[in-house]
Amino acid sequence: MARNTVRKEASDVKLRKREEILVFEGGQLRSEVPKAKGNLVVGTQQSVLLGSFGAEFIFYHMPEAGLAVVKPEKIYNWVELELLELEILDIQCLHQAPMHTFFLSYYLFIFSLKLPSFFDFVVVFCMKMKSYIWLQTADGSVQQVEEEVAMFCPMICREIIQAGMGSSKNHAISLPQRVNPAILGLILDYCRFHHVPGHSNKERKTFDEKFIRMDTKRLCELTSAADSLQLKPLVDLTSHALARIIEGKTPEEIRETFHLPDDLTEEEKLEPLGNITDDPRIRLLNRLYARKRRELREREKLKNVDVEDERGDNRSVEDLLSFINGEDGDVLPFADSKGGRNSKNKKKNRRRKEQAKDDSSNNPNENQKKESDTLPSVSPNDEVNDILAASPSKTSYFQDCSAVTFSPKLDFDDADIDDDDLDPAMKEELDRLIAMLDCLHSLNEFNLYLVLSSISCGILTLLKQQLCSIANAIFYMDNRFGPEIM
Amino acid sequence: MVALSTPPPQQPSSTTTQDGTISTLHPDILQTHILTLLDGPTLAATACASSELYALSTEDKLWRNICTSSWPSINDPTVSSIISTFSSGHRSFFSDSYPLLHHHHHSSSFLTTSTEYLVSSVDIYYKDVPIFSKVEKNETLTDWFKCSPFRVDLLEPKEFVQTLIQYQTGEKDSFVKQLEENMTLSWILIDPKRRRAMNLSSGRPVSVQRHWLTGEVVVKFATIMAGDGGEKEFVECGVMVCCGEKEGGGMEVREISMGMEDMEGRNLTGKESLVVLQEAMERGERRKGKCGTEGKGRYEEFVERKRERKERKQKMEKVLDMVCIVTGITIFVSSWSFILFR
Numbered sequence: 001m002a003r004n005t006v007r008k009e010a011s012d013v014k015l016r017k018r019e020e021i022l023v024f025e026g027g028q029l030r031s032e033v034p035k036a037k038g039n040l041v042v043g044t045q046q047s048v049l050l051g052s053f054g055a056e057f058i059f060y061h062m063p064e065a066g067l068a069v070v071k072p073e074k075i076y077n078w079v080e081l082e083l084l085e086l087e088i089l090d091i092q093c094l095h096q097a098p099m100h101t102f103f104l105s106y107y108l109f110i111f112s113l114k115l116p117s118f119f120d121f122v123v124v125f126c127m128k129m130k131s132y133i134w135l136q137t138a139d140g141s142v143q144q145v146e147e148e149v150a151m152f153c154p155m156i157c158r159e160i161i162q163a164g165m166g167s168s169k170n171h172a173i174s175l176p177q178r179v180n181p182a183i184l185g186l187i188l189d190y191c192r193f194h195h196v197p198g199h200s201n202k203e204r205k206t207f208d209e210k211f212i213r214m215d216t217k218r219l220c221e222l223t224s225a226a227d228s229l230q231l232k233p234l235v236d237l238t239s240h241a242l243a244r245i246i247e248g249k250t251p252e253e254i255r256e257t258f259h260l261p262d263d264l265t266e267e268e269k270l271e272p273l274g275n276i277t278d279d280p281r282i283r284l285l286n287r288l289y290a291r292k293r294r295e296l297r298e299r300e301k302l303k304n305v306d307v308e309d310e311r312g313d314n315r316s317v318e319d320l321l322s323f324i325n326g327e328d329g330d331v332l333p334f335a336d337s338k339g340g341r342n343s344k345n346k347k348k349n350r351r352r353k354e355q356a357k358d359d360s361s362n363n364p365n366e367n368q369k370k371e372s373d374t375l376p377s378v379s380p381n382d383e384v385n386d387i388l389a390a391s392p393s394k395t396s397y398f399q400d401c402s403a404v405t406f407s408p409k410l411d412f413d414d415a416d417i418d419d420d421d422l423d424p425a426m427k428e429e430l431d432r433l434i435a436m437l438d439c440l441h442s443l444n445e446f447n448l449y450l451v452l453s454s455i456s457c458g459i460l461t462l463l464k465q466q467l468c469s470i471a472n473a474i475f476y477m478d479n480r481f482g483p484e485i486m
Numbered sequence: 487m488v489a490l491s492t493p494p495p496q497q498p499s500s501t502t503t504q505d506g507t508i509s510t511l512h513p514d515i516l517q518t519h520i521l522t523l524l525d526g527p528t529l530a531a532t533a534c535a536s537s538e539l540y541a542l543s544t545e546d547k548l549w550r551n552i553c554t555s556s557w558p559s560i561n562d563p564t565v566s567s568i569i570s571t572f573s574s575g576h577r578s579f580f581s582d583s584y585p586l587l588h589h590h591h592h593s594s595s596f597l598t599t600s601t602e603y604l605v606s607s608v609d610i611y612y613k614d615v616p617i618f619s620k621v622e623k624n625e626t627l628t629d630w631f632k633c634s635p636f637r638v639d640l641l642e643p644k645e646f647v648q649t650l651i652q653y654q655t656g657e658k659d660s661f662v663k664q665l666e667e668n669m670t671l672s673w674i675l676i677d678p679k680r681r682r683a684m685n686l687s688s689g690r691p692v693s694v695q696r697h698w699l700t701g702e703v704v705v706k707f708a709t710i711m712a713g714d715g716g717e718k719e720f721v722e723c724g725v726m727v728c729c730g731e732k733e734g735g736g737m738e739v740r741e742i743s744m745g746m747e748d749m750e751g752r753n754l755t756g757k758e759s760l761v762v763l764q765e766a767m768e769r770g771e772r773r774k775g776k777c778g779t780e781g782k783g784r785y786e787e788f789v790e791r792k793r794e795r796k797e798r799k800q801k802m803e804k805v806l807d808m809v810c811i812v813t814g815i816t817i818f819v820s821s822w823s824f825i826l827f828r
Contacts, residue, residue: 246524263537264534
């Protein structure tokens with residue numbers, strides 16, 4: 001047998017095994033730490049007969065110590081220990097007994113003894129095959145894992161080689177905190193499949209695709225764990241899967257999928273749309289949001305609203321109608337933040353009043369007084385029913401209406417928004433829009449229907465006149481010049 | 487990839503409070519592995535999801551990668567120095583230039599600022615592979631610019647750009663169709679003074695035609711913007727790419743130019759175009775196109791409007807003519823009758 005240079009791993013391993021003695025007695029091999037030189041040690045260990053190499057040696061496999069090769073004679077003590085290295089690439093030809101779970105692509109290390117001729121010698125193979133590594137997760141549970149599977153992870157590999165850990169339960173390799181037992185199981189499944197060189201790329205891909213099918217929570221845990229174990233292929237696989245999940249989703253969906261808190265301000269969310277300080281529409285949006293927030297806050301503070309607010313509402317309706325008809329373009333008192341609130345209590349009060357019928361009769365009377373020229377004298381209920389269907393479109397008209405000429409005095413008290421770089425015309429337009437939106441917010445249902453009905457009637461009559469005139473003109477022209485033009 | 491040589495330090499809060507959510511992922515993993523795989527719109531959506539993700543997604547490096555992969559011409563030093571002056575760097579540049587521009591309404595109160603120059607960053611793609619990129623700088627202060635028709639030319643008169651696209655000589659129409667389906671262009675106009683940018687191209691071509699005289703194929707990409715009103719109610723900003731055949735069957739690009747036309751078909755002068763462009767850059771909405779044909783739809787709408795306008799004008803002129811003739815005849819008849827029956 002040739003003597004080669006000692007490998008580092010072999011010497012490490014050898015050191016561990018140096019103290020052990022193998023004893024063959026009664027058909028069984030034993031391994032025991034010698035108490036004293038020259039003594040015969042007794043112990044028992046199961047061994048499996050594997051076969052013979054040549055005529056001289058018989059192979060035995062022992063679960064803890066590895067492979068043993070013995071001559072079937074007794075020994076009494078060690079004389080010397082030498083390390084030899086023998087690479088057995090294919091042990092199939094060497095053994096006759098069936099191999100159970102063997103992967104013999106590792107090196108065989110042979111300890112040879114130079115014994116005096118009258119001693120038989122024992123050759124011990126210490127082989128790295130089918131040995132188990134002990135892993136300990138953060139919660140304390142210890143698992144036994146086949147070594148070659150565990151070696152797929154660079155971190156575990158390094159721990160075994162450099163620190164020499166993992167060989168026994170007491171010296172288990174402690175895994176990083178992010179790896180819990182369930183995830184460890186998944187990772188080991190992955191390693192078990194992939195470390196075998198025999199699979200084709202297509203098989204690996206199919207395995208990967210099936211492997212990835214789990215909920216996002218698990219996937220995130222798996223990514224963290226794989227990253228802490230530095231298992232790069234698994235990290236890539238899981239990152240790609242997560243990226244595919246995120247792709248094409250709106251922010252709400254992303255928040256939902258990953259259970260994230262919605263803790264960004266509106267301004268931050270709108271930032272990607274462009275320079276928010278310059279775009280007036282974005283500023284309008286921000287203003288409205290700020291206003292809404294303020295309203296909500298104030299509503300919380302003042303839960304019970306008095307009846308005195310009804311007066312404010314009444315006035316607001318009248319003034320609103322007046323400005324629509326262009327009568328007096330003056331101060332609108334509703335723009336005050338308190339008056340602009342839209343609470344449920346007000347609506348309840350309003351409904352109660354409706355039932356009482358004292359104020360409700362007041363309102364249409366007042367309204368009809370103001371709009372004597374445009375409103376037909378129909379009871380408000382009928383109007384409401386008729387116009388109800390058309391109200392959504394009218395609302396939109398109302399919102400877009402920038403042709404109404406009036407200049408409200410708005411009581412803006414959100415000082416945080418900087419209006420300095422808005423030019424006056426734009427500001428006016430904006431203010432107008434905000435005022436209108438405010439009106440809508442501050443009105444309750446009944447008032448809203450009234451307003452809308454009156455507006456729609458006014459609009460319809462105006463339009464009718466104009467349409468008639470245009471139609472006449474066209475008709476006239478067509479009649480006179482029709483044949484000549486064509 | 488961040489290689490951890492020792493086991494990572496304990497993460498105190500993330501593992502205990504929200505197990506298994508994306509917040510348990512170490513920020514490095516998130517950044518280097520996951521966010522780099524996302525494209526622009528997805529990254530913007532991620533930035534709006536939560537404050538943690540916002541902090542991670544607004545890294546300029548990520549956005550710079552996305553911009554340079556979308557538009558190779560960004561790598562030019564002039565452009566990159568301008569982009570670095572933008573408010574959020576590449577991120578705001580991407581949000582300005584990626585979506586299609588929609589500018590319908592003109593507001594009279596827009597104040598123009600005088601910019602010294604405009605930078606155009608152009609990329610042409612065939613089947614999504616960039617085949618040509620160029621950056622062009624145009625000064626805007628001289629009188630010559632202000633009075634002459636606005637036009638930006640990228641190639642010199644005799645300069646041709648060779649491409650690897652094969653010119654199919656079999657049927658004449660097949661090449662036209664091929665170009666229509668596969669060619670896309672991105673023309674980003676950058677205003678360094680205002681620190682804004684916009685994409686003037688419609689993505690896919692709005693029209694591909696063969697020129698009647700030269701036989702070259704003219705591919706047109708256009709955006710419609712709102713102008714002053716009247717005949718400048720809508721202004722078309724068109725990019726024309728002329729492709730010709732080379733001996734040997736290859737295709738070469740012979741001319742790339744951009745011009746502005748109003749509804750009458752007249753070219754706008756430099757001064758007028760600058761006003762329209764600046765307003766569009768500031769006030770124009772950037773909307774993500776749902777499919778590639780939105781730009782074409784709007785262009786066709788514009789063409790339709792032009793036609794209607796023309797018809798209306800013709801009708802009015804006819805009416806006016808009739809009125810004048812009638813008035814003339816009436817005067818003639820009345821004057822003669824006055825003379826005869828006096």
